[in-house]
Amino acid sequence: MPVHPTLADVETDGGQNLRLAEANSPSSKVLRLPESEPLRLACDQLLAPISIAYETYGQLNADKSNAILICHALTGDQYVASQHPVTKKPGWWSTLVGPGKPVDTDRFFVISPNILGGCMGSTGPASIDPKTGKPYGLNFPVITIGDMVNAQARLIDHLGIDQLFTVIGGSMGGMQVLEWAASHPERVFSAVPIATAAWHSSQNIAFHEVGRQAVMADPEWCGGDYHSFGKVPRNGLSVARMAAHITYLSEDALHRKFGRSLQERSKVTFSFNADFQVESYLRHQGSTFVDRFDANSYLYITRAMDYFDLAAERGDVLANAFRGTKARFCVVSFTSDWLYPTRESREIVHALNAVAANVSFVEIDSNNGHDAFLLEEPEFFATIRGFLTAAGTRRGLKV
Amino acid sequence: MPVHPTLADVETDGGQNLRLAEANSPSSKVLRLPESEPLRLACDQLLAPISIAYETYGQLNADKSNAILICHALTGDQYVASQHPVTKKPGWWSTLVGPGKPVDTDRFFVISPNILGGCMGSTGPASIDPKTGKPYGLNFPVITIGDMVNAQARLIDHLGIDQLFTVIGGSMGGMQVLEWAASHPERVFSAVPIATAAWHSSQNIAFHEVGRQAVMADPEWCGGDYHSFGKVPRNGLSVARMAAHITYLSEDALHRKFGRSLQERSKVTFSFNADFQVESYLRHQGSTFVDRFDANSYLYITRAMDYFDLAAERGDVLANAFRGTKARFCVVSFTSDWLYPTRESREIVHALNAVAANVSFVEIDSNNGHDAFLLEEPEFFATIRGFLTAAGTRRGLKV
Numbered sequence: 123m124p125v126h127p128t129l130a131d132v133e134t135d136g137g138q139n140l141r142l143a144e145a146n147s148p149s150s151k152v153l154r155l156p157e158s159e160p161l162r163l164a165c166d167q168l169l170a171p172i173s174i175a176y177e178t179y180g181q182l183n184a185d186k187s188n189a190i191l192i193c194h195a196l197t198g199d200q201y202v203a204s205q206h207p208v209t210k211k212p213g214w215w216s217t218l219v220g221p222g223k224p225v226d227t228d229r230f231f232v233i234s235p236n237i238l239g240g241c242m243g244s245t246g247p248a249s250i251d252p253k254t255g256k257p258y259g260l261n262f263p264v265i266t267i268g269d270m271v272n273a274q275a276r277l278i279d280h281l282g283i284d285q286l287f288t289v290i291g292g293s294m295g296g297m298q299v300l301e302w303a304a305s306h307p308e309r310v311f312s313a314v315p316i317a318t319a320a321w322h323s324s325q326n327i328a329f330h331e332v333g334r335q336a337v338m339a340d341p342e343w344c345g346g347d348y349h350s351f352g353k354v355p356r357n358g359l360s361v362a363r364m365a366a367h368i369t370y371l372s373e374d375a376l377h378r379k380f381g382r383s384l385q386e387r388s389k390v391t392f393s394f395n396a397d398f399q400v401e402s403y404l405r406h407q408g409s410t411f412v413d414r415f416d417a418n419s420y421l422y423i424t425r426a427m428d429y430f431d432l433a434a435e436r437g438d439v440l441a442n443a444f445r446g447t448k449a450r451f452c453v454v455s456f457t458s459d460w461l462y463p464t465r466e467s468r469e470i471v472h473a474l475n476a477v478a479a480n481v482s483f484v485e486i487d488s489n490n491g492h493d494a495f496l497l498e499e500p501e502f503f504a505t506i507r508g509f510l511t512a513a514g515t516r517r518g519l520k521v
Numbered sequence: 522m523p524v525h526p527t528l529a530d531v532e533t534d535g536g537q538n539l540r541l542a543e544a545n546s547p548s549s550k551v552l553r554l555p556e557s558e559p560l561r562l563a564c565d566q567l568l569a570p571i572s573i574a575y576e577t578y579g580q581l582n583a584d585k586s587n588a589i590l591i592c593h594a595l596t597g598d599q600y601v602a603s604q605h606p607v608t609k610k611p612g613w614w615s616t617l618v619g620p621g622k623p624v625d626t627d628r629f630f631v632i633s634p635n636i637l638g639g640c641m642g643s644t645g646p647a648s649i650d651p652k653t654g655k656p657y658g659l660n661f662p663v664i665t666i667g668d669m670v671n672a673q674a675r676l677i678d679h680l681g682i683d684q685l686f687t688v689i690g691g692s693m694g695g696m697q698v699l700e701w702a703a704s705h706p707e708r709v710f711s712a713v714p715i716a717t718a719a720w721h722s723s724q725n726i727a728f729h730e731v732g733r734q735a736v737m738a739d740p741e742w743c744g745g746d747y748h749s750f751g752k753v754p755r756n757g758l759s760v761a762r763m764a765a766h767i768t769y770l771s772e773d774a775l776h777r778k779f780g781r782s783l784q785e786r787s788k789v790t791f792s793f794n795a796d797f798q799v800e801s802y803l804r805h806q807g808s809t810f811v812d813r814f815d816a817n818s819y820l821y822i823t824r825a826m827d828y829f830d831l832a833a834e835r836g837d838v839l840a841n842a843f844r845g846t847k848a849r850f851c852v853v854s855f856t857s858d859w860l861y862p863t864r865e866s867r868e869i870v871h872a873l874n875a876v877a878a879n880v881s882f883v884e885i886d887s888n889n890g891h892d893a894f895l896l897e898e899p900e901f902f903a904t905i906r907g908f909l910t911a912a913g914t915r916r917g918l919k920v
Contacts, residue, residue, distance in 0.1 A: 165791035264791040324775040324799045331800045339756035357738035376723040392564035392663040
């Protein structure tokens, strides 16, 4: 059995191949750690071999002091500022990251790994399990945000970087930022957690559970072993995405986008067709998502988010998580985000204040809901640019 | 073919029988209108024969001036204040309705019909289609809130009541209240729309669409013809209910009930088991719902709610809906209801004010979310009692 089995080892039908190819042989850079360098997971299992797929943008400077680690959200990936190999769309943060942009790749060396548990080349449930020569499926261990961060640390080691200038990310990316600051405080010069929380709320756990049940209810999920049967739980994953998508938008954003507008006709059809534009939009969101994302990855990543609770691991006192940090923080929330509302960012800020950390907090006025962190919000972009510039001066980076 | 085929005409397995029995031969009173008295629906089809299953509580007075019509919500039924024949639970509003209670059955004659499209004895998709001798399934026409109200009007005719003292209901029940006031103004002395809206928002349409897609994605749904195959789309309907249930609670209520509390163990299991109490709770909500509700009814009723828009039918001016009314209104909303937030009740109040209607508006301080209208909220109960007492005096009812 090869240490890193290739797709040729798996027999699947054609429809599976594109997704499985990216999961096992990504178009991006990839760090393949040998079997002899396993990762000890929070569940106490050893996972090996580990692959971390990643992209980089810009140049690492001589003293390796200008590295920015970008942590992605639930359905994000390493293609932050370059074309996605499956969808052919521009990178998901290409408005924020690039030459002359707020995360200026003329100044900074940007590293964006696919998370552990993902499906774009980092080890996850769609990766080949060396024990069986088939995708892990549900044999993949349940991982945590801490496990994802520890895997990223291996990549940072590999790149020879002692301390990251900045760790930045939104939503689940923000959880990783907080975990970095808490678990690897000496390696973080500054941190930008955006639209996130220090623990996942019961309402958010509830929405995730609905999504997981939708996937698992789909007979094509095959108990997680759909790859072996050449199937995809399209309907279940699509419903999960539709439900989640509602939570990413504000009610106001949905109302502005769609209101009660009807599709082509000006009258309802008295049927279960997608009469309303919002129905058509959601169905589209569901079905396109299935084309680019692995259903089991969706289960594992949502689970990791549900488990995230920086305080519970530290005597139920969030401030304890930040006692070791010397980082400068820029905490960002959005007014209309009801998935990670501003009060959850305030809890982070209060905990940071309790340990006299260097923290600035900005609540951005936006009516785009949680999705705002992915959009070109001028005040948000100005905040990121300003913070990185000031922190860069402190770090002694040349302008 | 008998005008009102009985269950004996259908061949199904045992599991179907209880639900189908209540759908076709309810435990409650039932008005069976003959084939010669069809209902013309908004879609322009004629529906016949029509059954309206209903319960009554209290006594109709001599001049028939003390009748209160209770309109139920999406998954409610006629068993307002009496035991549910399937679940054996107390009536869903038994805390509000009964002798000496705010809706005092010692004073008022309470009528509570199952809605058209429902599955507890009024004609709906689980009813036997006289053309085929099988449950309608998707051959049932798509109905509207207006159709439901027109069917109720037949029942009120049958009971010999010219004018209802009050029409009251929450959520979709409140939509029916508004429709009664708009379409049958002369028959409504007072109206109490609770936790509702004059049109369904795009976010609410979106959540309904997720639920419908979950049902339809279930292979056991069989294109709506599951009765014929002796199947039930359990998984799909359960996921739909889970998603909807989150919207019925406030985030605060979920947090208070569950927070991030774990099930039996004090540690997570690193699995997809229901580690968190909120997961276990939701799974229970989903699976028990399937035992008492028909999946196709769920599709049809959510569709009727999505279609509801009192303004669109009247030149996009909501006030036009209320030009004919002389009723006294008591509009009630709850502070933590994010499904039908207070601002949607305000829109109703503004429209009523625009036609100089007699309206009082009460926003009840509650952290129980949309579900508050089903709970014993003291301020809410006092409001209902006070309004009905004052309106009763105006109507000349003896105390």
